[in-house]
Amino acid sequence: MATPRHRLMDYVREEIMPHRFCVGCGCGTVLNVFVNAVDELKLKPTNMVCVSGIGCSAWIPSPYFKADTLHTTHGRPIAFATGVKVMRPDLKVVVIAGDGDIAGIGGNHLIHAARRNIDLTVFLVNNMIYGMTGGQAAPTTPTGVRTTTTPHRNIEPPFHIADLVKAAGAGFVARWTTFHVFQLMRAMQQAMDRKGFSFIEIVSQCPDNYGRRIGVKSAVDMLKQFKANSVRISKAADMSEEELEGKFVVGTLCDRDRPEYTDELHKLTAEQVALIKKETTA
Amino acid sequence: MAINQNKQRYLSRLEGKTYFLLGDEACAYGSIYAGCDFFAGYPITPASEVAELMAEELPKAGGICIQMEDELASMAAIIGASWTGARTMTATSGPGFSLMQENIGYAVMTETPCVIVDVQRSGPSTGQATKPAQGDVMQARWGTHGDHNIIALSPNSAQECFDLMAECFDLADIYRTPVILLMDGEVGHIRESVAMPAVSSLKHAARKPAQPGEDVFGGSELVPGITHYGAGQNVHVTGSTHKANGMRDVTTPEVHDRLIRRIYRKIDENREKIVRVEPNRDPSGGARVGVISFGATSRPALGAVKQARADGKQVDFMRLITIWPFARKQVTEFAENLDIILVPEMNLGQIAREIERFVRCEVKSLSKIGGVPHTVFEITHAIMEVC
Numbered sequence: 001m002a003t004p005r006h007r008l009m010d011y012v013r014e015e016i017m018p019h020r021f022c023v024g025c026g027c028g029t030v031l032n033v034f035v036n037a038v039d040e041l042k043l044k045p046t047n048m049v050c051v052s053g054i055g056c057s058a059w060i061p062s063p064y065f066k067a068d069t070l071h072t073t074h075g076r077p078i079a080f081a082t083g084v085k086v087m088r089p090d091l092k093v094v095v096i097a098g099d100g101d102i103a104g105i106g107g108n109h110l111i112h113a114a115r116r117n118i119d120l121t122v123f124l125v126n127n128m129i130y131g132m133t134g135g136q137a138a139p140t141t142p143t144g145v146r147t148t149t150t151p152h153r154n155i156e157p158p159f160h161i162a163d164l165v166k167a168a169g170a171g172f173v174a175r176w177t178t179f180h181v182f183q184l185m186r187a188m189q190q191a192m193d194r195k196g197f198s199f200i201e202i203v204s205q206c207p208d209n210y211g212r213r214i215g216v217k218s219a220v221d222m223l224k225q226f227k228a229n230s231v232r233i234s235k236a237a238d239m240s241e242e243e244l245e246g247k248f249v250v251g252t253l254c255d256r257d258r259p260e261y262t263d264e265l266h267k268l269t270a271e272q273v274a275l276i277k278k279e280t281t282a
Numbered sequence: 283m284a285i286n287q288n289k290q291r292y293l294s295r296l297e298g299k300t301y302f303l304l305g306d307e308a309c310a311y312g313s314i315y316a317g318c319d320f321f322a323g324y325p326i327t328p329a330s331e332v333a334e335l336m337a338e339e340l341p342k343a344g345g346i347c348i349q350m351e352d353e354l355a356s357m358a359a360i361i362g363a364s365w366t367g368a369r370t371m372t373a374t375s376g377p378g379f380s381l382m383q384e385n386i387g388y389a390v391m392t393e394t395p396c397v398i399v400d401v402q403r404s405g406p407s408t409g410q411a412t413k414p415a416q417g418d419v420m421q422a423r424w425g426t427h428g429d430h431n432i433i434a435l436s437p438n439s440a441q442e443c444f445d446l447m448a449e450c451f452d453l454a455d456i457y458r459t460p461v462i463l464l465m466d467g468e469v470g471h472i473r474e475s476v477a478m479p480a481v482s483s484l485k486h487a488a489r490k491p492a493q494p495g496e497d498v499f500g501g502s503e504l505v506p507g508i509t510h511y512g513a514g515q516n517v518h519v520t521g522s523t524h525k526a527n528g529m530r531d532v533t534t535p536e537v538h539d540r541l542i543r544r545i546y547r548k549i550d551e552n553r554e555k556i557v558r559v560e561p562n563r564d565p566s567g568g569a570r571v572g573v574i575s576f577g578a579t580s581r582p583a584l585g586a587v588k589q590a591r592a593d594g595k596q597v598d599f600m601r602l603i604t605i606w607p608f609a610r611k612q613v614t615e616f617a618e619n620l621d622i623i624l625v626p627e628m629n630l631g632q633i634a635r636e637i638e639r640f641v642r643c644e645v646k647s648l649s650k651i652g653g654v655p656h657t658v659f660e661i662t663h664a665i666m667e668v669c
Contacts, residue, residue, distance in 0.1 A: 013516075013518075013529075016529065045516075046512075046514040046516075047512070049511050049512075051362070062518065062520065063518055063520075063529060063530060066516050067516055068365075068511040068512065068513075068515070068516060068517050068519075069516075069517070069518050069519065069520075070362060070365065070519045071518070071519065071520035071521065071522065071530075072358065072361075072388065072521065073358070073384050073385055073388050073521060076354060076355070076358045076385065079350065079351075079354065079355035079358035079359055079362075080358040080359065080361060080362035081362060082322075082348070082350070082355070082358075082359050082362065083320070083322065083358065083359035083360060083361065083362030083363035083364075083366075083370070084362040084363065084365065084366060084511060086320070086346050086348060086359075086363065087319070087320055087346060087363045087366040087368050088366045088511060088512055090512070091511060091512050108351050108352060108355075109351060109355055109358075112350075112351040112355075265346060265348065266346075268341060269341040269344060269345070269346060271341075272341035272342045273288050273341070273342065273343075273344050275342070276288075276291055276292050276295070276342045276343075277291060279295070280291050280294060280295060
C-alpha cells in the first residue's frame, strides 16, 4: 500500500525530502509550524519570497519550502530581503535565519530593519550556539557554558534579541520556544498577517551541538527544559532580574502600528513622480 | 527593454540639454537614462555625490533610492532587488568596495545582473580619503574569493561616466553578471559639459527570459535565461554550488566544475564582444614607443603623446575603456612593432603587470601614488627618455 501523502506536502520541495536536519533538531519543528501557519492563513507560496542566510535554520525555507527563495551570504538575509521588498511590496517576504546569522554577524541589518519598520517577517531560530560549524559560542550562548570556542567557560552575557528588536522599533515582536508549537503557530500567523517589521525569536533545540554540552542529552529533555523554564510575559513583569535568570520569557513583547518603510518610500516616490507629471504637462 | 512612462516623462525634461556636471553626477544621470530602477548606497568620499543625486532624481523618474546601513547591505539590497527583474546599482569607493566583495561574489555565483560604481580613492584602508587613485584595478578583478570572471569599464571624462552606465547595465543583463564601473576620484570630481541624449535614441538590452520550467542556472547556453520573483517559478537562488535547476549540490565535483567553468567561460568566450579600447596610432605608422593608459591618467597621457609627436617623436597610444576582461588581443597587436610600452597609472603598476603578460617588448610602469595625478610634463619627459 502506498504511503499516504502528507496534507502539507504541496508546500515543500518534495523531491529533496527527507530533510537533512539532525535527529531531534528544532528546525524540523519550525518548518512544520511555518507550513501550517502558511496553510491556515491561506497564503499563496507563489506570492511569497523566503530569504535566508547561512546556518542550519537557513535551510528551513531553502531548500525545503517551495516558493521563490534567496539563500544569501552569512548574516545578510535581511539586507537582501529589503531589496526584494521595496521593489515588490506586493510579495510576502519572510526571513528565517539563526541567531549567529542575524543577531551575530548580521546584527546591524536586524536593528536597522526594525528601526525602519519595513514590512518583513523575520523568524529568528535561536539555538544559542553555532550549530552548523560544530558548536562554537554565539552571541546568544548563556554565560558560563562551555563550547568549542569557550572551552573553559563563556564569559560573555547573551543578547536578549527580542528585547533588542523591540527597542529598535519593530511593529510586532514575540518570543516562543519549539515546545510551544501552537502558540508559535498563532504568533507566526499574526506576524505574517500584519504590516511592518514582525519578529519572532524562536528558542530552539540543538541536541547535538548545544544540548550535550550543557548536559541535557536528548531533544525531549531540551523541550522539557524549555517548558519548565518558560515564563509568560505577564508573569515575568512581576519577577526580579535574579528570578528571571535562565528563564525564557514567552509571549508577545509588542504589537504596535508605526509608519511602514515601504509605504513611506513609495509615497515619497509617487509625490516626486506627480510633480514631474505636473511640470511636464503644464 | 522598454522605458516606462515615468522615466520617459522625467527624461523628456533633460534630453537635448547640456549640463555642467561632476563625473559622479554624470554617472547618476547616466544610470537613470540607462533604465536604473533601484539604487542602494552608503555615503563615502569621493562617491557620495552619486548617491546624493540618485536620492534627488531617481524618485522623480519613478525609481526607488534607499540608503542602507553599510556597504554590505547596499550590495545585498541591489542583488535582492535585481531578482524582482529591476535594473539595480550601487556606488562606493575603496573601503566600501572592500566591504562589498563577498556579496559581489554572491552576484557572480548566482548570476545576478547588477552594477557597482567604484570611484577609486587612495588606499589601502582609509588612505587619502579625498584623493584619487587607481589602486582597485586588481581588487575589481580578484576582490572576491574563488575563480570567477568580471566585467569592469573605466571612463575618463564626465561625459563617459554618463555614457558608460548604459553599457554597464546592458552587459550586466546580457551576461548575467555584476559589472563594475571603475571610476577614479579625479574623474568622479571633474566638472565638465555632459550632453543628454534623445530619449528616442535609447536602446537597452533586455535579459533573456527563461521559458516556464526551464533551468535558470545552467543548461546548454553559456548564459542561461533568467526569471524573477513573483513569476510562480519557485526559483531557488543560492550562493552555494548548485545544479542547473538551482538546487544545492556541494559535494559532486562535476557539478562545481561545470558551474564555475561556465560562469568563467561566459565572459572569457565573449571577450571580443565586450572589450573596448581606443587606439591612437602615430600617423607615421613607425612608432617604436607606445603608451597605454586608462581612466583619468589617460588624459595627461594622451596630452603627453601629442606633445611628443609635436616635438617630432613617433609614439603610439592606446586607452583601455574595458579593464576586465583584459584586452589581450588588442594589447598584443598594439605591441607588435614596439620596443617599449610606458604605462602611466595611479597605482604601483597593476595594469602594467597585466600588459607584461601579453607582450614581448619591454613594459615600463610610470606609477604615481599620493593623490596627485600625473602631469603632461612628467609623461612627456618619460617618453622623451626612451624615444
